[in-house]
Amino acid sequence: MSQALISCVLGIPEQDRQEAGRILYAAFQRKLQPLLGAPEPVQRILAVGLNLDMALGAYTGERLVGLAGLHLGSRHLFGMTLRHCVTELGPLRGLYTRVAFELFGAGRCPPDQVRIVALAVDAAQRGRGVGSQLLEAVFTLAEERRLQAVRLEVVDTNVGARQLYERMGFVPVRTYRFPFIRGWLGYSAAIEMRKMLP
Ligand SMILES: CC(C)(COP(=O)(O)OP(=O)(O)OC[C@H]1O[C@@H](n2cnc3c(N)ncnc32)[C@H](O)[C@@H]1OP(=O)(O)O)[C@@H](O)C(=O)NCCC(=O)NCCS
Secondary structure (H helix, E strand, C coil): CCCCCCEEEECCCHHHHHHHHHHHHHHCHHHHHHHHCCHHHHHHHHHHCECHHHEEEEEECCEEEEEEEEEECCEECECCCHHHHHHHHCHHHHHHHHHHHHHHHCCCCCCCEEEEEEEEECHHHCCCCHHHHHHHHHHHHHHHCCCCEEEEEEECCCHHHHHHHHHCCCEEEEEEECHHHHHHHCCCEEEEEEEECC
16 A cells, blocks of 8 residues: 655644544554443543643644654643543543553653653554654654653554564563453553664
C-alpha cells in the first residue's frame, strides 16, 4: 500500500475530541472491553477525559487518522477524573473504571524523557506509514526539547507493533510479567522499550 500523505500536529483541536476517543477505543478494545465492559460509556469517558494538548495528531487533510499520546513530566494524555467515571457509570463501576484507567495509563516518565502512552491509527489507515510518521514526529519533538530518550511499553502479544518499534530504533530494556491475566486480557507481559536520541 502507498505511504499516506499526513501532517502531524501537537495538540488535537477540541472539535476532534470524539474522533480521538473513537480511534483510541477501537485500537485498544481488546484490552479495554474485558476490563471495563460495554464500549459506549467507556468510549465517552475516554474521549471526555483526554488531555488533547498531550497528543500528536496525524491528519490527512482535515481528517484525524491517528494519534500518539504523550507523557511529559507529570502530565499525560489520559486525564479522566473520578467525576467523569461516576457521572457516566454510577459510584461503584465508576470508581472501578477510574482505578482501571489509572493502571492502564500508569508508568514512570523521567524528566529527561518522553513516554508514548498510546499509539493508535484508524483501522482503515493502517499499514500506510501513519504510525511510523507519528513516531518520527515524537522524535522531532523530543529532540527540540533536548530530551535524551523516547520510551513506551508494548504487550507481548502485539508482535506487529513491536516490529514497528524495532524498525524505528527502539530496543527492549525491561519485561514486566503478569501470567495470571493472559486468559482475561489476552497478554501476559509488557515490554518497556527505549530509543536513545542523538
Ligand atoms: C501499531 C499501529 C499504531 C501501527 O500503525 P500503522 O500506521 O499501521 O504503522 P505503519 O504503517 O507506519 O507501519 C506498519 C507496521 O506496523 C506493524 N503493524 C502492527 N499492527 C498492524 C496492523 N494492524 N496493520 C498494519 N501494520 C501493523 C507492522 O509490523 C508494520 O510493519 P511493516 O511496515 O514493516 O510491514 C497500528 O497498527 C494500530 O493502531 N494498532 C492498534 C493499536 C496498537 O497496537 N498500538 C500500539 C500499542 S503499543
